[in-house]
Amino acid sequence: MQNDETFGGQVDTQHFWRDLQHQVCIGALPGGGLGRLALDDNDIRARQWLIDEGHKLGCQTFYDLIGNVYLRREGLDPQLPPLLIGSHLDSQPCGGAYDGTLGVVAGLAVLRTLHEQNISHPRSIEVVSWTNEEGARFAPGTPGSAWFAGKRELEEILPLCDDSGTTFGDALAHCLSVLGDSNAIDRPDSFTPHAYLEVHIEQGPILDASGLPVCAVSGIQGVNWYRFELVGVANHAGTTPMEMRYDALMAAHTLISELKSVIERTAVQHQDNQLRFTIGKFALAPGSVNTIADRATFSVDLRHPKAETLAVIDAEFQQLAQQLWEGCEATLHVSSRVPPVAFDEDIVSLLERSIEQYAPGAPRLVSGAFHDAIHIAHLCPSAMLFVACRDGLSHHPDEHVEEQDAAPAVRVLAQTAFELLHQ
Amino acid sequence: MQNDETFGGQVDTQHFWRDLQHQVCIGALPGGGLGRLALDDNDIRARQWLIDEGHKLGCQTFYDLIGNVYLRREGLDPQLPPLLIGSHLDSQPCGGAYDGTLGVVAGLAVLRTLHEQNISHPRSIEVVSWTNEEGARFAPGTPGSAWFAGKRELEEILPLCDDSGTTFGDALAHCLSVLGDSNAIDRPDSFTPHAYLEVHIEQGPILDASGLPVCAVSGIQGVNWYRFELVGVANHAGTTPMEMRYDALMAAHTLISELKSVIERTAVQHQDNQLRFTIGKFALAPGSVNTIADRATFSVDLRHPKAETLAVIDAEFQQLAQQLWEGCEATLHVSSRVPPVAFDEDIVSLLERSIEQYAPGAPRLVSGAFHDAIHIAHLCPSAMLFVACRDGLSHHPDEHVEEQDAAPAVRVLAQTAFELLHQ
Structure with missing residues (x-):
């Protein structure tokens, strides 16, 4: 200079x-x-x-x-x-x-x-x-x-x-x-x-x-923090046929696929690369190699500069939590919303x-x-x-x-x- | 009687x-x-x-x-x-x-x-x-x-x-x-x-x-126990754009989708409902809501009555572990194989x-x-x-x-x- x-x-x-x-x-x-x-x-x-x-x-x-x-x-x-x-x-x-x-x-x-x-x-x-x-x-x-x-x-x-x-x-x-x-x-x-x-x-x-x-x-960015919980039925990994399971891990997997779709769809619709979607915590219970999980819990950290965009995704998340996932019930807790x-x-x-x-x-x-x-x-x-x-x-x-x-x-x-x- | x-x-x-x-x-x-x-x-x-x-x-x-x-x-x-x-x-x-x-x-x-x-x-x-x-x-x-x-x-x-x-x-x-x-x-x-x-x-x-x-x-049934590990880069959930991430959770998610496909494809090919595929343990590190995970570890419990079927899937698992998943390296440990x-x-x-x-x-x-x-x-x-x-x-x-x-x-x-x- x-x-x-x-x-x-x-x-x-x-x-x-x-x-x-x-x-x-x-x-x-x-x-x-x-x-x-x-x-x-x-x-x-x-x-x-x-x-x-x-x-x-x-x-x-x-x-x-x-x-x-x-x-x-x-x-x-x-x-x-x-x-x-x-x-x-x-x-x-x-x-x-x-x-x-x-x-x-x-x-x-x-x-x-x-x-x-x-x-x-x-x-x-x-x-x-x-x-x-x-x-x-x-x-x-x-x-x-x-x-x-x-x-x-x-x-x-x-x-x-x-x-x-x-x-x-x-x-x-x-x-x-x-x-x-x-x-x-x-x-x-x-x-x-x-x-x-x-x-x-x-x-x-x-x-x-x-x-x-x-x-x-x-x-x-505004930040919404969520905690999703899926509740299935614990059972023996060897004796329970795939079609008779209520597997909380598989439920979480399918739900996360859907959450990803919501994020990707919103990004395309708004021609917007400012969305941030992070799952930083994930826990399975009972957490045994040979037991089908009866509880999966994971966090979502969602960020965007616009309140409207966050609100649209928030509504979609709420709706997804109403559905059954691989037969398991879902609950959605909103831990915090910072506009x-x-x-x-x-x-x-x-x-x-x-x-x-x-x-x-x-x-x-x-x-x-x-x-x-x-x-x-x-x-x-x-x-x-x-x-x-x-x-x-x-x-x-x-x-x-x-x-x-x-x-x-x-x-x-x-x-x-x-x-x-x-x- | x-x-x-x-x-x-x-x-x-x-x-x-x-x-x-x-x-x-x-x-x-x-x-x-x-x-x-x-x-x-x-x-x-x-x-x-x-x-x-x-x-x-x-x-x-x-x-x-x-x-x-x-x-x-x-x-x-x-x-x-x-x-x-x-x-x-x-x-x-x-x-x-x-x-x-x-x-x-x-x-x-x-x-x-x-x-x-x-x-x-x-x-x-x-x-x-x-x-x-x-x-x-x-x-x-x-x-x-x-x-x-x-x-x-x-x-x-x-x-x-x-x-x-x-x-x-x-x-x-x-x-x-x-x-x-x-x-x-x-x-x-x-x-x-x-x-x-x-x-x-x-x-x-x-x-x-x-x-x-x-x-x-x-x-x-024969039982194979596996441990998959995905290593990414921990980073800030708010400041790291989606396309610049090496997110171990997302890597695990994509890999699990592929493992499910292998199982479903094998079941269809063999017209076989005897496969059992269970992820009972799943851990994320560092495990913080607002930090992109740099390490995801999960178990797989795989069971089938035929050694050949287990061997086919085992080979596919080994091959998948050679690939990068969302930019993250995968490793596959075989914990045990019981024929x-x-x-x-x-x-x-x-x-x-x-x-x-x-x-x-x-x-x-x-x-x-x-x-x-x-x-x-x-x-x-x-x-x-x-x-x-x-x-x-x-x-x-x-x-x-x-x-x-x-x-x-x-x-x-x-x-x-x-x-x-x-x-």
Whole structure:
């Protein structure tokens, strides 16, 4: 990139990369990767690091009732709602070094560029690290952003327990007391930002396969979780003729064929390759080599960016569960339904205008994974950027991002932030 | 049945039924059914009961090196190899009252009829109770008959352990010391009988569904056990497009469709409804709702009365395991191959001639389950009788046989034994 005179072009991406590598030493696992569970000692140290970096850049620093940490660079007009940039610093138990942290450190790079270039802007800017995005220690995830957006109450979050019996409330109290001893300011309430931006690794293989470093994200898929159960009759594998069986495995097999047909038919009808259909759990009972199974249970994870498409398939699934399968009764439990989120078209377009400079022809993706943006999008115009990660691998110590892929993403973030700060 | 002047017609079937009901009080479970594990105290008491009954009928009683117990009624020519009738007195942990015991008590009824009618016969007759047919405490099952037929050595049987760590050898030593204190005679060696008959409940639904009490069994199906494994790549259920997946569950699904086709095609080609194909175990890893599975493992239990048919399917299975399935590699482990056994045609015909009187038109079945006869058939001409059991249920406290179904089976056994004693 020669003579990139944009604000994005001014970002010291090498400094950003050093910051990122340094940041993930906090909680680094001996064999590689990151083990920084929400509100554990490393996660608290990661917040302190962020607060310290904010102070170096002349920011005010805040924490709220749920431990979200904010770095604020004041705009010329403090009355204007601030631009918010964020992601998370917690990881999976054996996670990678980029999932979440890259997005927070990218926000820091924007603050550093504004600071070093001594740029004034009408609107204030805040960089946030949301608490417990992963949900690996306290499930479900994203309570920090959900609480901020008014989607979940503290009362339902605080009693959540980790595997050792510690509650979220106790772990949070410890975190807040440490933050209280820092120079960060206790700011209990949330607010409505002007807009929200989040950079995250794709956690999927599309960018990596296409050789592009970065792309805009236009929304987050809706996710329905199902549990199908088929009940047959256990019997002797040798003495029961095939035509006298009520075999739950064979029933599940035939039903899965039909579910696949529904998915394939819908994909063809809608000329749509965005459906995701996954059976990740499957159990047979009694589970003996020479006994015909009397119970088969399997999960379905169904995702699509459009609520209507999910609803059509949902109705077909419900209907299939009414039928007998190889003589076995079926039941369908809906474990959860999370509706899709569409990001703000103006902000997505703004991101894409800047992306064109660094990754011409980049696709517009829909996120298949959840992110904190799923909640913030209900509060203010929001959008995300994806960075390519090797083989789409994440939640794994081998998760990997190339510096030359992350750098343009930070430039796009900075440039778009700069434009939003002047809106 | 009016004026049944045959020897079979002379059996006091009510006495037989009382004996059977009385016998299964030893080890009866509080909620119904029988819990009499091989070589436990109840199983040893059941042997003592059998020895006592033998003495009442004027028999000599023996036990051998592996605890098999024999009641012998001497023929006029002690040099002729004896006719052998047998089954087993051990049960599953929560088993039924008929599986095994019915066959031993049926043999006793033949001895009683000979005794009460004071009938002399050229050939001697022995009734045997084989040790540990079930294999529920010490796996694998049928070591008593296998040792007798020279198919397994004591050295490989004695070290087998039950769940509490007790060896077969220690449990057997205790049993033999109790039997040594009885009036039974220690007879270490096995011998080659003239012929072997075994009555057993069908453990399948065919007789019950057809309303027939009894039928001849022409053999025991061969059984191949397989383990298929499919290895894909674990990945995020939301972010990985369908066409970029190596989904082990979907691979298993497609492979199972093909295995079913092989079975159905073979059944049509051979105009054969004797194939049995069962997938009783199925496991997915890592087993998470929102993770594409990277490993699917399932068992196949394949049965047929003809070795050639099993070999044809075996070859097709091996070939399918060479292919990729939805991009995933397959491996096929053969866990075991037990070849089919065909019973002696002359003895099966002899049984059927007598069956015609009590169950005209009864089918000739092939046993889908193992029995001690599978080993003895290699030693001498052998055949079995099946008795109808309700819904084909066995290995369950609700296992049930009607007295009016058992009675003709005992008459057929007695009549056939009578004819074989005079051969």
